[in-house]
Amino acid sequence: MERTYLDLAPYLNLDELVELGDAIVCAHIGDGRPARQPLSTLQHLVDRCARPARGVRLARAALELVRVGSDSPPETRLRLALVRAGLPEPELGVVVPIDPWSRDVLPDLAYVVQRVSVQYDGAHHADPRQHRLDIERADLTTRAGWVEVRISADDLRIVVEHRLGRVPRAVAKVHDALRARGPGTR
DSSP: HHHHHHHHGGGGHHHHHHHHHHHHHHHHSSSSOOBBSSSHHHHHHHHHHHHTTHHHHHHHHHHOOOOOOOOOOHHHHHHHHHHHHHHOBBBBSSOOOOOOOSOOBBSSSSEEETTTTEEOGGGGGHHHHHHHHHHHHHHHHHHOOOOEEEOOOOHHHHHETTTTTTHHHOOOOOOHHHHOSSSSSS
């Protein structure tokens, strides 16, 4: 897997390499989600990129942005957009406990201090069963004292004027939720 990552570096841009790296190192072990073993580790990727090769500079730059816990390319794109807009980097793999008789909430991205849960809703969220689960998740999030920000593909694609400048609508939504929840967000 490490060689494939490096072999693709000359053909992908920075964000695509970050998405690939996130997919390779993604793991869920004991965090309430179905178990998922990583295809490799970040350290193995870093070690592979220590040797000279075509595209290695870009591969190394991408590895600086790779994080364990991103479940999909849109989640990675959202995380990168938030950071590039100047927002704090969200945490991945956060578990929001509700109470002993309810299921925990597992945000895609989280701002623990502000208690903001960010959920990327891909196409499968239109399924009636998933939609019901999403409503339950939002209710549980509120019960825990958190606010949930739901992001769609359009929110990543559509650029809006905002106090941060011209940013994807997703960035504006998360920024506004953070700002409403407390200090520390410009």
